[in-house]
Each structure stands twice: as structure tokens, then as C-alpha cells.
Amino acid sequence: MNLNVKAGQENTYDAIVVGSGISGGWAAKELCEKGLKTLVLERGNDVQHVKDYTTAMMAPWEFKHRLQFTNEMKENYPIQSRCYAFDESSKQFWVNDKENPYNEIKPFNWLRGYHVGGRSLMWGRQVYRWSDLDFGANARDGHGVDWPIRYKDIESWYTYVEAFAGVSGQAEGLPQLPDGQFLPPMEMNCLEKHVAARIKEKYTDRIMTIGRVAHATKAMQNGRACQYRNLCHRGCPFTGYFSSNGVTLPAAAATGNLTLRPDSIVTEVIYDEKKGKATGVRVLDAHTLQTVEYYANIVFLNASTLGTTFVLLNSTSNRFPNGLGNDSEQVGHNLMDHHFGVGADGEFDGFEDQYYSSGRRPNGIYIPRFRNTNAATMRKDFVRGFGYQGGAGRGRGNGTEGIGAELKESLQEPGKWTMGIGSWGEHLPYYENKATLNKNKKDKYGLPTLDIDCEFKENELAMRKDMQESAREILDAAGLKNITSYDDMPPPGHCIHEMGTARMGKDPKTSVLNKWNQLHAVKNVFITDGACMASSACQNPSITYMALTARACDYAVQELKKGNI
Amino acid sequence: MNRRDAIKNVALLLGTAISASTLAALEGCTGSGPRNYALEAPETKSILAEIAETIIPQTNTPGAKAAKVDEFILTMMQDCYEPKDQQILLDGLKKVDEASNKQYKKSFVDLTAEEKTAVLTEIDKERVAYNKRENKQKEDPTHYFQFIKELTLLGYFTSKPGATEALRYVAVPGKFEGCVPYKKGDKAWAM
Numbered sequence: 001m002n003l004n005v006k007a008g009q010e011n012t013y014d015a016i017v018v019g020s021g022i023s024g025g026w027a028a029k030e031l032c033e034k035g036l037k038t039l040v041l042e043r044g045n046d047v048q049h050v051k052d053y054t055t056a057m058m059a060p061w062e063f064k065h066r067l068q069f070t071n072e073m074k075e076n077y078p079i080q081s082r083c084y085a086f087d088e089s090s091k092q093f094w095v096n097d098k099e100n101p102y103n104e105i106k107p108f109n110w111l112r113g114y115h116v117g118g119r120s121l122m123w124g125r126q127v128y129r130w131s132d133l134d135f136g137a138n139a140r141d142g143h144g145v146d147w148p149i150r151y152k153d154i155e156s157w158y159t160y161v162e163a164f165a166g167v168s169g170q171a172e173g174l175p176q177l178p179d180g181q182f183l184p185p186m187e188m189n190c191l192e193k194h195v196a197a198r199i200k201e202k203y204t205d206r207i208m209t210i211g212r213v214a215h216a217t218k219a220m221q222n223g224r225a226c227q228y229r230n231l232c233h234r235g236c237p238f239t240g241y242f243s244s245n246g247v248t249l250p251a252a253a254a255t256g257n258l259t260l261r262p263d264s265i266v267t268e269v270i271y272d273e274k275k276g277k278a279t280g281v282r283v284l285d286a287h288t289l290q291t292v293e294y295y296a297n298i299v300f301l302n303a304s305t306l307g308t309t310f311v312l313l314n315s316t317s318n319r320f321p322n323g324l325g326n327d328s329e330q331v332g333h334n335l336m337d338h339h340f341g342v343g344a345d346g347e348f349d350g351f352e353d354q355y356y357s358s359g360r361r362p363n364g365i366y367i368p369r370f371r372n373t374n375a376a377t378m379r380k381d382f383v384r385g386f387g388y389q390g391g392a393g394r395g396r397g398n399g400t401e402g403i404g405a406e407l408k409e410s411l412q413e414p415g416k417w418t419m420g421i422g423s424w425g426e427h428l429p430y431y432e433n434k435a436t437l438n439k440n441k442k443d444k445y446g447l448p449t450l451d452i453d454c455e456f457k458e459n460e461l462a463m464r465k466d467m468q469e470s471a472r473e474i475l476d477a478a479g480l481k482n483i484t485s486y487d488d489m490p491p492p493g494h495c496i497h498e499m500g501t502a503r504m505g506k507d508p509k510t511s512v513l514n515k516w517n518q519l520h521a522v523k524n525v526f527i528t529d530g531a532c533m534a535s536s537a538c539q540n541p542s543i544t545y546m547a548l549t550a551r552a553c554d555y556a557v558q559e560l561k562k563g564n565i
Numbered sequence: 566m567n568r569r570d571a572i573k574n575v576a577l578l579l580g581t582a583i584s585a586s587t588l589a590a591l592e593g594c595t596g597s598g599p600r601n602y603a604l605e606a607p608e609t610k611s612i613l614a615e616i617a618e619t620i621i622p623q624t625n626t627p628g629a630k631a632a633k634v635d636e637f638i639l640t641m642m643q644d645c646y647e648p649k650d651q652q653i654l655l656d657g658l659k660k661v662d663e664a665s666n667k668q669y670k671k672s673f674v675d676l677t678a679e680e681k682t683a684v685l686t687e688i689d690k691e692r693v694a695y696n697k698r699e700n701k702q703k704e705d706p707t708h709y710f711q712f713i714k715e716l717t718l719l720g721y722f723t724s725k726p727g728a729t730e731a732l733r734y735v736a737v738p739g740k741f742e743g744c745v746p747y748k749k750g751d752k753a754w755a756m
């Protein structure tokens with residue numbers, strides 16, 4: 001039953017934020033702190049910080065299947081269960097694939113959670129600034145459109161969001177990977193320190209540093225601090241890492257200006273042709289199935305790259321027959337991810353008398369990009385570059401052959417040291433990589449579904465060869481033995497860095513958003529999730545979404561005060 | 566009515582609020598296929614308990630029986646494995662008894678600890694040889710003792726006695742130090 005409730009004044013706010021994930025949480029905080037009565041709409045269920053982390057304090061033996069996959073999971077979560085962060089302890093944070101269909105024109109893993117906090121609860125927490133190597137890349141080699149901003153436009157906003165989110169890392173002074181506002185770095189273990197030293201000795205173009213990660217390595221707000229349990233994807237009762245639920249949404253709520261409405265599926269942005277701007281959004285209540293309208297002066301779309309794409313394409317009017325703000329026909333196009341799942345592992349003879357403490361470090365090491373960074377490192381076979389993440393550790397025992405006390409005793413002791421590195425590479429923006437609305441296949445709410453048609457092409461494939469070979473070469477140079485390299489080639493989407501479907505640009509003819517993340521054609525609609533990205537770089541993108549969000553909120557409120565929107 | 570609604574109704578009857586995440590966790594506790602009742606037979610459990618204890622015996626720390634590894638293996642087989650793999654396990658248990666009967670004229674559970682170890686040591690060699698066979702095909706069945714051994718080791722070292730007595734488990738470490746001296750005999754960290 002669709003009952004159109006006539007929404008009145010009680011449904012009117014100063015600002016609406018669509019989505020409560022990593023960028024929506026920031027939009028909520030910034031707009032609320034600037035005094036705007038802000039409505040945050042989340043399509044999924046409520047997840048209250050700490051209280052709803054029902055598995056967070058469970059010991060391994062308290063899980064019936066000890067965190068392994070069951071047939072039921074494989075049946076209901078065939079796609080989500082491919083994700084490293086999906087297991088018996090976290091499956092409540094991932095969508096049921098059967099109930100949330102999309103159409104893979106080419107293989108694409110759309111990994112997501114529909115709940116308050118979104119993927120900020122299960123994210124990998126790796127945080128790397130972009131540099132002008134990245135913001136200038138499209139202009140330099142002609143792929144995609146030029147970014148309308150450069151590092152100087154975002155630098156202070158990186159600092160601003162890092163200071164509040166809490167980012168641990170080691171300053172390295174690299175031009176291609178600017179240092180941030182860092183909390184104390186986590187420590188490398190013995191083998192990692194050894195490998196870092198060997199890399200420094202053998203190479204002039206690359207280094208290995210400890211991962212930069214959104215963990216409170218010293219006490220932050222309310223004494224929150226990382227406890228080194230490495231159970232982050234269950235939600236953290238210690239607020240050891242940054243999430244919307246634990247950090248930005250509480251800050252937004254503390255202002256008294258926040259209204260959070262879960263179970264609210266935004267189906268479209270309402271566009272007023274006379275006013276030439278958006279007046280609000282239309283919501284389908286996931287429980288009552290009633291349609292409700294909410295109104296505001298400003299709308300921020302932070303529904304995730306593909307979620308925002310859906311909302312834009314589904315918001316049609318006489319003025320925008322192909323979707324809101326889609327004069328350029330770029331909405332849904334230029335879909336990117338990172339390509340990864342390629343690298344090498346090796347064993348190390350030695351350090352038998354060294355181990356690490358009981359802490360389970362929720363972080364690894366990082367080898368920043370070293371290809372195509374300057375004239376000396378230019379490649380003929382591909383443009384752009386890649387970085388490596390990885391780590392070392394000691395396994396247990398010495399194989400599993402044999403029976404009885406001897407086997408048991410061997411498995412009670414640490415085994416050989418091993419180390420692995422895996423690569424994250426840049427995916428170029430291609431117009432033909434796209435998400436489009438399929439009106440023939442509807443979901444359980446009767447809403448259209450997305451057709452996703454995305455692939456990696458020649459540049460990515462050429463880069464992968466180097467990613468694999470260089471991984472082997474680095475480990476070999478560092479003294480590891482029995483090195484095996486691999487290329488598992490997971491499909492796009494699997495890296496969960498999907499982005500680019502409403503790109504920023506200088507020219508309204510070829511881009512969707514301006515340099516303030518504002519729709520060129522609808523000035524009171526801002527998009528600051530991954531959809532806004534004009535290129536993908538090779539760094540994990542979340543901190544850039546956070547910085548762009550804070551920056552856009554600042555601009556939006558200034559414009560509002562000036563009466564420009 | 567689907568299972569989610571059923572659980573919700575139970576929660577309402579009991580007058581308890583039940584969070585969405587608990588609901589999801591409750592839902593996950595059922596295997597989706599029909600139950601394999603052969604896995605639930607008492608003799609299946611008793612021979613598995615003896616096999617697991619032989620693989621991981623009680624020493625100065627508890628063994629597999631104390632860690633209820635037999636129950637774990639059966640739960641995993643029931644909820645996480647395909648019917649064809651369940652059958653491989655059930656047939657495998659018969660083969661263990663056949664090997665015992667051939668060598669000692671007794672069923673496996675009636676052997677002495679030394680005899681059990683001898684029988685399983687041979688079977689483990691057979692497993693290793695099978696895993697190293699030439700011309701491997703993707704569709705080749707897994708050796709039954711591979712399932713039993715993997716699940717015994719997983720079940721034991723993730724159990725409370727396994728993780729906290731055979732290994733060292735610290736629930737909330739609070740800090741991480743990258744390099745600490747290690748001396749032979751120190752136990753590994755659980756997880």
C-alpha cells in the first residue's frame with residue numbers, strides 16, 4: 001500500500017543527509033555543529049554504538065561454527081560471504097544477497113551493509129592522503145576529466161578530519177603520499193623491520209612504512225583507544241577505530257540538531273522546477289512501506305557510490321528526464337574500483353628467538369607507490385601506479401603430519417616467520433564502465449535494480465603483471481625464501497572502493513559536480529561519497545571522502561548564509 | 566511464516582525486545598539443508614571422539630575430548646558441508662573400523678591408546694600420500710581423514726581449553742609490542 005502522507009512543517013529540516021556511512025556521518029556532524037537542524041536518513045536498521053555490537057566480546061569458542069561459513073551463509077550471502085570481513089561474527093552487518101538483488105552484466109561484487117553506520121563499521125581503516133600526483137593525473141595523461149581541485153584545496157581538510165577521526169601512522173616525507181596529522185605509529189614486528197631495512201638499502205625509489213590506520217593509538221574523545229583485539233568488523237565497544245556510530249554520529253547528536261531516521265529508503269530527490277532546486281527527498285519506509293516526504297534547504301547524498309547513483313537516476317523530472325543533475329550523461333558512468341588480489345608470499349629463515357606480544361595488531365605495512373611518480377620511474381607499459389599492503393608473522397607448528405602428543409606439542413608453539421604483500425592498483429575511469437537503472441527487474445519494494453557493467457582493461461592488466469613481478473622481486477631482495485606469487489584477479493567491486501559515477505569536474509558538459517561537490521545544475525544538492533571521484537588513485541579512498549565532505553559542508557553552509565542556495 | 570518472523574513472534578510473546586543483529590545471529594544458527602541423521606547417531610560421535618583424542622591426546626594440557634571436538638566436528642559437518650562430504654566422513658569412519666578389525670580384530674573404540682595411534686598413523690600417511698597424488702582433478706573427493714584432522718585441529722585450538730591452556734589467549738591485550746624475545750617451549754598466541 002502506498003499512502004502518500006502529506007508532509008507538513010514537522011517534516012522540514014535545514015538539511016537532509018542521505019546515508020549514515022563514513023561520509024554521511026561526517027556530513028551529519030559538520031552540518032549539525034554549524035547549527036543546521038539535520039535529518040539523516042538511513043535505509044537500513046539502527047545499529048546503536050556498543051549496545052548492538054552483539055558479537056564483539058565473544059570468544060572464539062562461543063561461536064557455534066568458530067567463525068567458519070555455514071551452508072546457510074553460502075545460500076543467503078553468496079556475494080557478501082566472499083568478503084574478508086564477512087564471517088559468523090559480522091554477517092549481521094552485510095546485506096542478504098537474495099533480498100538485495102542487482103544485475104551483473106559483467107562480474108561485479110557489490111559488498112555492502114544496510115544499517116546505521118554503513119560500511120564504516122566493517123571498513124579496512126587504512127587511511128592514505130592523495131597528492132597532486134593523483135589530483136593531476138587525469139590532466140597529465142588524458143584519461144577521464146581533470147579534477148577541479150588540487151592538493152592545496154584539500155590539505156587543511158585532511159588535517160581537520162584526521163585530527164578528529166584519529167589516524168595512526170609514521171611521517172615519511174614522501175611527495176606522492178603526504179604525511180598526515182598522525183597519532184603514534186603502530187610498531188612493526190622483527191621480520192617487518194628487517195624487510196623495511198633491506199628495502200631501504202636496496203632501492204632508491206621505494207620504502208616500507210607501517211600502515212596508516214584510523215585507530216586511536218592514544219586516548220581520544222572520552223578516552224577511546226584501540227585495545228589490539230583485531231575484531232574490528234564486529235563493531236568496537238572500545239571505539240578503538242573510527243566509525244560513524246562511534247565518532248561522528250555521537251558528535252552530531254550532542255549538538256541537539258540531529259534527527260536520525262533508520263529504515264528510510266530514499267527513492268528520489270524532489271526537484272522543484274520553478275525554484276530550480278531540490279526541495280527535499282521522497283522516502284519509502286522499509287517497515288510500513290509508506291511513502292513520506294521530507295524537506296530541506298540542502299540535500300547531501302552520501303548513500304554510497306552505487307546508492308547515490310540509484311537515487312540520481314531514479315529522480316526524474318521534466319527538467320532532468322535522465323536523472324537529477326545528469327545533463328552531462330555522466331551519471332552512473334566512469335565506475336571504478338581498485339584492482340587487487342595480486343602479490344607474493346615468502347618464508348624467512350631466522351628470528352626463531354623473536355616473537356611479538358599478545359596484541360593482535362589491526363594493521364599491516366604499506367609500500368607506497370613507486371611507479372610513474374617522476375621522470376625516473378616512468379613505465380612504458382601502463383600509466384598510474386599501485387601500492388602494497390601486507391605483513392609478517394609467525395604461524396603455528398611445523399606442518400600437520402603425524403598423530404598424537406608430538407603433533408600437539410609442535411602445534412602449541414610458533415612456527416616459521418612468513419611475510420606477504422598484496423597490491424592495490426589504480427583503475428582508470430572508462431565511460432563504458434557503468435551502472436544503469438533496470439526498470440524491468442524490481443526488488444522486493446518494487447524499486448528498479450541496478451545493472452552493473454564494469455571491467456578492468458588493458459592498463460590494469462598490464463599493471464598487474466608488474467604488481468605480481470615486483471612483489472616477488474621485493475620479497476626476494478629482502479631475503480625471503482620459497483616465494484610464491486599469485487594473481488587471483490577478483491572482479492571489480494571486490495575491493496569495496498567503488499567510486500566515480502557522479503564525478504567532479506570543471507566543465508558541466510563532462511562532469512556532474514563542481515569543485516565544491518555541488519551538482520552543476522542543482523546548487524543545493526551535494527554529493528561527497530565515492531560517486532564524486534574523478535579518478536581512483538591507488539590509495540584507500542575513505543579519508544578523501546571524509547575531507548571532501550567536511551569541505552563541502554563548510555561551503556554549503558556559507559552559501560546558505562549568503563542566500564545563494 | 567519465515568524464520569525471522571517466527572523468532573520475532575517468540576520475542577514478542579516473551580515480552581523481550583530483540584535487536585536486529587541478534588535476530589540475524591539467531592537466523593544463522595540453522596543449517597539450510599535437510600539434517601543428516603547418520604551424523605547424529607551415538608556411534609558416530611563415540612568413534613569421532615576417540616579419533617580426535619588420538620590426534621590431540623590429553624598431555625599436560627587437555628585433549629580433544631575435553632574440548633568436545635567430536636561435537637564440533639558433527640556440528641560443522643551438519644551445517645557447513647555438502648551431503649557428499651558428509652558421506653565421505655561417514656564412510657571414512659567405517660574404514661577406520663575396518664583397519665582396526667583387520668589389524669587387531671577389534672573395533673576402533675575398543676583399541677588401546679597405542680593401537681589407536683598406530684592405526685591412525687597409517688591412515689594419516691595414506692592421507693598425505695593421497696594429497697600428493699599425481700594427476701589431481703578438481704572433482705576428486707577429499708580424503709576423509711583430511712576432514713577429520715582439519716576439523717579436529719580447528720575445533721581444538723579454537724576451544725576454550727585449547728586456546729587458553731594449550732595456547733595463550735588474551736581477550737583484550739590493550740597494546741602491541743612488535744619484537745619480544747622468544748624461548749623454545751613458550752606457547753604460541755591463540756588466534
